[in-house]
Amino acid sequence: MWKKVSASALALSIAVAGMTNIEQASAKKVDEVTRGEYVKTVIEAMDVELGSGKTVHFKDVPDSLKPYIEKAIELQLIEGKTNNRFAPEEKMTLEEAIVSLVHMLDDDKTYSEDGLKKYKDYHSIKKENRDEFATAIELGFLNGYGDKTLKPKNVISEYQLNQILNRFLEEYKTTVDLRILGTSDIHTNLMNYDYYKDTESNSLGLVKTATLIKEARKENRNTLLFDNGDAIQGTPLGSYKQSVDILEDGEEHPSITAMELLDYDASTLGNHEFNYGLDYLDEVYDDANFPFVNANVRDASTGDYMYTPYVMIEKEVVDAKGKISTVKVGVTGIVPPQILNWDKSHLLGQVTVDDSVHAVENVVSDMEKEGADVIVVLSHSGMGDMTHTEGEEDVTYLLSKVKGVDAIISGHAHQVFPGNVDESLTGVNMEEGTMNGVPVVMPGKYGSHLGVIDLTLEKKGRDWKVVEGTGEVRKIATDSSDVDQDVAAAVKEAHDGTINYVRQPVGETTANIHSYFSQVLDDPSIQIVTDAQSLYVKEKIKGTEFENLPVLSAGAPFKAGTRSDPEYYTFVPRGELAIKNVADLYLYDNTLAILKVTGADVKEWLEMSAGQFNQIDSSSTDEQQLINTNFRSYNYDVIDGVTYEIDVTQPAKYDPNGNLVHPEASRIVNLQYNGEPIDLEQEFIVATNNYRANGTFPGVRNASYVEVYPDENRQAIIDYIIQNKTIDPSADGNWKFAKLPLNSKVIFETSKKAVDFIPEGSAIQYIGEGTDGFGKYLLK
Numbered sequence: 001m002w003k004k005v006s007a008s009a010l011a012l013s014i015a016v017a018g019m020t021n022i023e024q025a026s027a028k029k030v031d032e033v034t035r036g037e038y039v040k041t042v043i044e045a046m047d048v049e050l051g052s053g054k055t056v057h058f059k060d061v062p063d064s065l066k067p068y069i070e071k072a073i074e075l076q077l078i079e080g081k082t083n084n085r086f087a088p089e090e091k092m093t094l095e096e097a098i099v100s101l102v103h104m105l106d107d108d109k110t111y112s113e114d115g116l117k118k119y120k121d122y123h124s125i126k127k128e129n130r131d132e133f134a135t136a137i138e139l140g141f142l143n144g145y146g147d148k149t150l151k152p153k154n155v156i157s158e159y160q161l162n163q164i165l166n167r168f169l170e171e172y173k174t175t176v177d178l179r180i181l182g183t184s185d186i187h188t189n190l191m192n193y194d195y196y197k198d199t200e201s202n203s204l205g206l207v208k209t210a211t212l213i214k215e216a217r218k219e220n221r222n223t224l225l226f227d228n229g230d231a232i233q234g235t236p237l238g239s240y241k242q243s244v245d246i247l248e249d250g251e252e253h254p255s256i257t258a259m260e261l262l263d264y265d266a267s268t269l270g271n272h273e274f275n276y277g278l279d280y281l282d283e284v285y286d287d288a289n290f291p292f293v294n295a296n297v298r299d300a301s302t303g304d305y306m307y308t309p310y311v312m313i314e315k316e317v318v319d320a321k322g323k324i325s326t327v328k329v330g331v332t333g334i335v336p337p338q339i340l341n342w343d344k345s346h347l348l349g350q351v352t353v354d355d356s357v358h359a360v361e362n363v364v365s366d367m368e369k370e371g372a373d374v375i376v377v378l379s380h381s382g383m384g385d386m387t388h389t390e391g392e393e394d395v396t397y398l399l400s401k402v403k404g405v406d407a408i409i410s411g412h413a414h415q416v417f418p419g420n421v422d423e424s425l426t427g428v429n430m431e432e433g434t435m436n437g438v439p440v441v442m443p444g445k446y447g448s449h450l451g452v453i454d455l456t457l458e459k460k461g462r463d464w465k466v467v468e469g470t471g472e473v474r475k476i477a478t479d480s481s482d483v484d485q486d487v488a489a490a491v492k493e494a495h496d497g498t499i500n501y502v503r504q505p506v507g508e509t510t511a512n513i514h515s516y517f518s519q520v521l522d523d524p525s526i527q528i529v530t531d532a533q534s535l536y537v538k539e540k541i542k543g544t545e546f547e548n549l550p551v552l553s554a555g556a557p558f559k560a561g562t563r564s565d566p567e568y569y570t571f572v573p574r575g576e577l578a579i580k581n582v583a584d585l586y587l588y589d590n591t592l593a594i595l596k597v598t599g600a601d602v603k604e605w606l607e608m609s610a611g612q613f614n615q616i617d618s619s620s621t622d623e624q625q626l627i628n629t630n631f632r633s634y635n636y637d638v639i640d641g642v643t644y645e646i647d648v649t650q651p652a653k654y655d656p657n658g659n660l661v662h663p664e665a666s667r668i669v670n671l672q673y674n675g676e677p678i679d680l681e682q683e684f685i686v687a688t689n690n691y692r693a694n695g696t697f698p699g700v701r702n703a704s705y706v707e708v709y710p711d712e713n714r715q716a717i718i719d720y721i722i723q724n725k726t727i728d729p730s731a732d733g734n735w736k737f738a739k740l741p742l743n744s745k746v747i748f749e750t751s752k753k754a755v756d757f758i759p760e761g762s763a764i765q766y767i768g769e770g771t772d773g774f775g776k777y778l779l780k
Helices: 009-016 019-030 033-045 066-072 096-104 113-118 127-138 158-172 207-218 236-244 254-261 278-284 357-367 485-491 491-501 524-540 579-585 600-612 715-723 752-757
Strands: 173-184 223-227 266-268 298-299 312-319 324-334 351-353 376-377 407-410 438-445 449-460 463-475 505-509 550-553 575-578 591-598 624-625 638-640 643-646 668-673 683-689 705-712 736-737 743-752 764-769 775-779
Touching: 033 066, 033 096, 033 158, 096 127, 096 158, 113 127, 173 312, 173 324, 173 376, 173 407, 173 438, 173 600, 207 223, 207 449, 207 485, 207 643, 223 376, 236 491, 254 278, 254 485, 254 491, 266 324, 266 376, 266 775, 312 357, 324 357, 324 463, 357 485, 357 575, 407 449, 485 491, 491 579, 505 715, 524 550, 524 579, 524 638, 524 683, 524 705, 524 715, 575 579, 579 715, 591 600, 591 715, 600 668, 705 715, 752 775
Parallel strands: 173 223, 223 266, 324 376, 376 407, 407 438, 438 463, 550 683, 624 743, 643 736
Antiparallel strands: 173 449, 298 351, 312 324, 438 449, 449 463, 505 575, 550 638, 591 683, 591 705, 643 668, 743 775, 764 775
C-alpha cells in the first residue's frame, strides 16, 4: 500500500484535507485503512527483517499477516485489542496512528501543546495523547484540515497514511558512524623505553599509542576503546610489579592505571595474563573500572564461566541528524585453549577452556537475544586458516564467518592487519580491512599501532543495524613527539622503579661476551643460553615421567649481522652483568619449552640447522662464501648435550623453509651422545623456546610431546647468572666443522670489530674489507 508520495499525490492529499464532510465521507469509503493494513504498510516502509510470525497467538490474524504483527509488537508499534484478539479488520483512527508512530521516534524533546490550541477540535484528543500530537505537528507530520480541525477520531485514509509515513521516515531513518579503537599485546610496554637496552625506544609504548587514541576520538565522538589482552606481562616492568615491588591489595597495576586514564571501555584476557597465576590475575583486575570479558575459560569444578563472558555497553551516540541515541554494543573475547599447556602449573585442575569458535557462536546468540545492535569480538588469537579444527589456537579468520559478528580486534601473533595475511585466505579485502565482509584489525605489538574500525549503522525499527564497515591500523611516530605526558606521569613511579631494577647487577663475567663468530665456532654467547635452559628444564621435569631422560638444549645466534647490519652483534663487556645485559644474550620475548624427541629427530633438527651454510666445492681454489645469507641466523640451532661435526662439502638436506631438497644428504657426521654414536631410537628431552616448539622444523615436528612454560628464556638466563654469581664465558666445543678441503678458500663475513677478538689458536684469519661494511675472514 505504502509508496513515497509524489508532488502531485501530495497536492491531492492536501486537496482531500480541504474537502467538505460529505466529500470526505465518500473518499473514506474508498481508502480507509484497517489496523492490519496499517501494520503491514508501516512495517514494509520501515524495511525491517521479518520473523516467522510463530509468536503471534491472536486467533483473528491470518497467517500471511502474522510476521508483520509479530514485528510490530516487537517494535512496540501497536498492541492487540485483547490478549486473544488483534482486530485486524477494525479501522485505524488518525489518533491511533499518530500516537503509534511518534512513540517509534524515541524523541527526547518535549514540545509545547500550545500548537494544538489553534485547532478547534484539539479537545477531542485524549489528554494522554496530546504530547504525541504536539510532537507530530512540530515535526510536520500534520497540518490539519482547511477548517482548522484535526479530526483525530476519523479513520485514517490511505493518502493521509502515505503523507504521514513519508514525513515519519524522513525523521526516523538515520545513520550513525561508530568508531571502535583497539590495542593488543602491549606487554607492559607503557613507556617508550627498552628496559633491556636501558634506552628510549620510539618503536613502542602505550604513551605513544595514547596520542593516536586521542586523535582518533577527535575525528569521531562516537568512539569505543578496547584492549585485546597481554597487558600485564612481557617486560621487566611486568616482572618488577609481580616479584619486586609486589602489588598490595587495593593497589592498581600501572597497566590498569594507564588504561583507566585512557578511558578503555572493556578488555579481554590474553594468554600471558595467566603467566603469574589466577590469584595474581584477580589481584590485578579487581581494581579496574572497566570490565574484562572472556567466553571460553571455565571453572573446572563447576563448569561455569570463570570470567564475564560478555558485556552489553549502552553507548550514547550522535546520529547524522545531530540527535542523541543509544546503541547497544555487545563485547566478548576469547583466549587460545593452549593456555592449558603454556601455563599448566597454574591452570591444571583449575580451569577448562572451550573451543574459541564455538564459544563465540554461543555468546553471540545470547547477545543478540539481549538486543545487541553491534557485536565486537576481542580475539586474542592469530588469523589462522579456513579449516576449523577443534581447540585450535588461531581462529580470527573463522570468527569473521560467525553470523552476527560485526567487528573483530585480533592479536596474539604480534602482526599487523591490514598488512600481513596468508594469501591463501579467501574473502580478504586488504584495502577495506575486512575478512568475509567483517572489519578486522591486528594492531602489531607493544603499542606500535592502533586499530581503527569504522562502522556505519542504520536504524532498523527501534534497533540499529551495521550496514558498512572498514578497518585500518595507524602507526606511532618514529620520534618522541607523540608521547602522551598524562600517561607518562601516571606510570612514572613504576617506570623509574623498573629502570633501577634492570640496572641492578646480577653477576659478573670474566671475559667479554660477543657473537662475532657464533656462526662458525661453538660460541660462549650461545653456551650461556643453553646452559641456563638446561638448568631450568632439569628442575621442571623433576618428579615427572621425564625425570630420567637425558636433557639436551638448543640455542641460536640471534644477533649475527642480521639483514646486512654490520653492527648487529651481541657484545657484553667483561665485568659487571646487569639485568639489561641479558637482552644482548637473548633478543626475543620467548618462553621456555621442552620437546620429547628421538635421536633420529635430533639428527634431522641439526640437518635443518646446517642449512646455514653454503656447499663448499672441494675442487675449487676460488673464494667460497660459507654463510648462506638466505638462512636466518635464529634458525641455526646449536644443540648442546651431544657432539657432532658439520660437513659443508655435502649439500644441505633442507632448504631455508624446511623443505626436503636432498633426501640422501647428510651434513651431520660423527653425532655422539656420551662419547658413543647416538642411538636413533633413544628418547631425549630438548630445552628450547616456544617459537621453535610450535614451529615445523624438521625433527621438531616429530616430537611426541611438547610443553611450553610461562617463564621467559631471558629470566632463566638471569636466574642462572644470579645462581653462579661469576660466569666464565667459554664454549664446550661440542660441535665443529669436519675437515675442510686443503686448498679451499672458505670465507665468511662478520663485524670488522671482530678482528680484535679472534680466539687465540683458531683457524680464523682477517683478510680485509667485506661487503656492506662487514669484514672478510678466512676459515682454514
